Amino acid sequence: MGGVTDVVRLGATVRRPVRPFTATVQAYLRHLRERGFDAAPEALGVDDQGREVLSFVPGDVPVDPLPDDVTTDAVLLDLARLVRRLHDAAEGWAPPPGAVFGSIPGTPDPPLEPLFEAPELVSHQDYCPGNVVFRDGRPVAFIDFDLARPTTRVADLVNLLHWWAPLRDPVDRAPALADVDVVPRVLAAVEAYGLTAAQRAQVVPVAVRRARNVVHAMRAAADVDPVFRRWWETGTAEEVVRTRDWLAAEAPRLAEALA
Ligand SMILES: Nc1ncnc2c1ncn2[C@@H]1O[C@H](COP(=O)(O)OP(=O)(O)OP(=O)(O)O)[C@@H](O)[C@H]1O
Ligand SMILES: [Mg+2]
Incomplete structure (x- = not known):
């Protein structure tokens, strides 16, 4: 595994x-x-x-690229609602004194561009396909909370949108989503979650900053960790730059739709 x-x-x-x-x-x-x-x-x-x-959570865990049956709008909306439930349950949890949180190895210090002013809750932050368990084609659980840390509802939801809308260049998407306009999918997911108007306005700026951060974080991780180095050298270097540039280009259209 x-x-x-x-x-x-x-x-x-x-x-x-x-x-x-x-x-x-x-x-x-x-x-x-x-x-x-x-x-x-x-x-x-x-x-x-x-x-x-x-x-152990019984079920099926997909791998990237997403298989067709988990690229549906219904799955995306289920995921958005599941993140909402997670956030509502997480809110109010105060980490124990001296709590240590995980991070991608070699995360640069000074830190990357901040995604928020103050954290609102602790959440998962790593909704890649390998961290979601499905049963009968519907998502039933998130696993692998290794990157859970203080964040905001919007920043955490943006991670979900990256993987599942997805907020990625068409060449990096599952075949079933390569030609899909992701803007309506983002809108539907944001509505299923129930973001406020103020939170909706943060989605695009946070996603753009996140995508820029990921380029730096993955490059730094490749310097210190052999697994990340292997990923970096076998496509990740190009992929994270494509994501960043695709998102920067799509940002105005997406922001307008969310306004
Ligand atoms: N609690 C669990 N219930 C069911 N399956 C699990 C559980 N924990 C881990 N797995 C399985 O093991 C795989 C790897 O576990 P996990 O995600 O915790 O580690 P990882 O280092 O992130 O691995 P990967 O890089 O593959 O995501 C998962 O993708 C899943 O298939
Ligand atoms: Mg994992």
Whole structure:
């Protein structure tokens, strides 16, 4: 299982290496459960070999490029509603003192262009296809909260839109979405989530900044991490630049539609 993380399944659980942010993520997952959000793995502590234990979520996890059956509008709207439920459950959670959050390796310091002034909640921030579990063609859970950290509703939703609208150059999309105008899909997703007018106005500027940040973050990660270096050298370098440039070109049209 997996690319970055050494994940093994053991019966109804998965075991993953303990990292500096594991305790924070487990506390967060427990909070989500207490607030009634069940579309995420259950945090089950650490096993006798020192590995993190999470419940295994049965279902299918797609890989990029998206298979046709998960490129429908219905799936996108389900995902937007699932993120809304996640946000509503997350709101009000105060990270424990000294909480450590995960990040992409080598994240540049000083930081990238900020996506918000002040965080509103802790959320997932990494809705790539490999982090969503489907059953009967519908999304039922998010997994892999390794990049969960303080963020805003808009910044987190923009990550979902990147992968699933998607906010990507046509050549990087699933075949079924290559010729699709993503503007109506973004509008529908934003409506399914229920963003306010003020939040809608932030979507495009945040997405544009995020896409610029990703170029720097992935390049920095490639310098320090062999997995990211391999990705960088096998297409990621070109892809992140295409995403950034496609989004910059589409930004005016998308912003007008959202206004
Ligand atoms: N709790 C879980 N329930 C079901 N499947 C899981 C769970 N955790 C991990 N998996 C499976 O293992 C894969 C890798 O796990 P995870 O996403 O946590 O690690 P990763 O390092 O991000 O791997 P990748 O780079 O492939 O996303 C997932 O894409 C999924 O197929
Ligand atoms: Mg993952």
